[in-house]
Amino acid sequence: MSGILYEVEDRTAIITLNRPEKLNSYTEEMVDDLYDVCQKFMKDNDVWTAILTGAGNRAFCAGHDLTSVVASEGQYNEHDSPTFWYGEFEIYKPIIAAVNGYAYGGGCSMALSCDIRIASENAVFGYPQPKYGAMSIGGHQRLPKTIPPGIAMEFMLTGRNITADEAERWGMVNKVVPQDALMDEARAMAELINQNAPLAVQHTKEAVLKGLRTPDVREGIVNAKLISYRLQTSRDTQEGLAAFMEKRKPEWEGR
Numbered sequence: 001m002s003g004i005l006y007e008v009e010d011r012t013a014i015i016t017l018n019r020p021e022k023l024n025s026y027t028e029e030m031v032d033d034l035y036d037v038c039q040k041f042m043k044d045n046d047v048w049t050a051i052l053t054g055a056g057n058r059a060f061c062a063g064h065d066l067t068s069v070v071a072s073e074g075q076y077n078e079h080d081s082p083t084f085w086y087g088e089f090e091i092y093k094p095i096i097a098a099v100n101g102y103a104y105g106g107g108c109s110m111a112l113s114c115d116i117r118i119a120s121e122n123a124v125f126g127y128p129q130p131k132y133g134a135m136s137i138g139g140h141q142r143l144p145k146t147i148p149p150g151i152a153m154e155f156m157l158t159g160r161n162i163t164a165d166e167a168e169r170w171g172m173v174n175k176v177v178p179q180d181a182l183m184d185e186a187r188a189m190a191e192l193i194n195q196n197a198p199l200a201v202q203h204t205k206e207a208v209l210k211g212l213r214t215p216d217v218r219e220g221i222v223n224a225k226l227i228s229y230r231l232q233t234s235r236d237t238q239e240g241l242a243a244f245m246e247k248r249k250p251e252w253e254g255r
Contacts, residue, residue: 003030020056025065035081053098063105098186109138120179125162
């Protein structure tokens with residue numbers, strides 16, 4: 001059974017962490033497979049958005065599989081393939097996290113690295129590593145940039161769980177829905193995004209991510225202008241302008 005499932009519905013890729021018997025915790029092999037899937041998603045011009053979720057109804061992803069991570073003398077194996085949740089590469093196509101259950105450690109960072117997070121009512125977030133004498137690799141970068149730093153520090157130092165309601169209160173998730181409505185809600189969000197020009201969406205995400213790393217607003221605007229100039233040469237931009245003038249619905253190509 002593959003640890004990562006990939007399927008396309010219309011213009012949306014459904015990426016599923018498929019290890020429900022282990023709460024979808026990831027192994028080194030799954031990290032490699034997920035990298036390959038991300039590359040496939042990034043390069044396919046006919047796929048505009050993605051939904052990332054976990055198999056089953058108990059967990060989104062419980063992080064590293066500790067039985068496969070601990071090597072010797074308490075050290076952790078480093079995976080060979082780069083990951084988007086550690087920021088080792090960026091994906092400018094929108095990714096929606098459909099968080100169905102536990103999102104711990106690396107699984108929480110994986111959810112936080114997505115652009116939009118929709119959680120089921122039984123979703124639980126957290127960085128429990130200090131309880132096992134370890135520390136998060138990505139959480140100390142992801143969580144304080146998502147919620148107030150003092151609240152993030154509390155969660156990370158205590159290792160306590162963050163319920164779906166708390167996550168929504170602090171802005172960690174966009175919406176909390178019943179579990180049986182989770183994927184429908186994620187698909188609806190993807191469809192709403194897909195109504196827009198895909199290249200405009202991707203360039204917008206690129207500008208947002210680069211702007212978040214730029215402390216000076218003026219520098220961020222300069223970077224956004226350069227990104228916008230690149231977008232203006234696309235066929236989609238020309239189609240959008242033509243459709244506006246002709247008062248018709250645009251037909252996007254993603255090119």
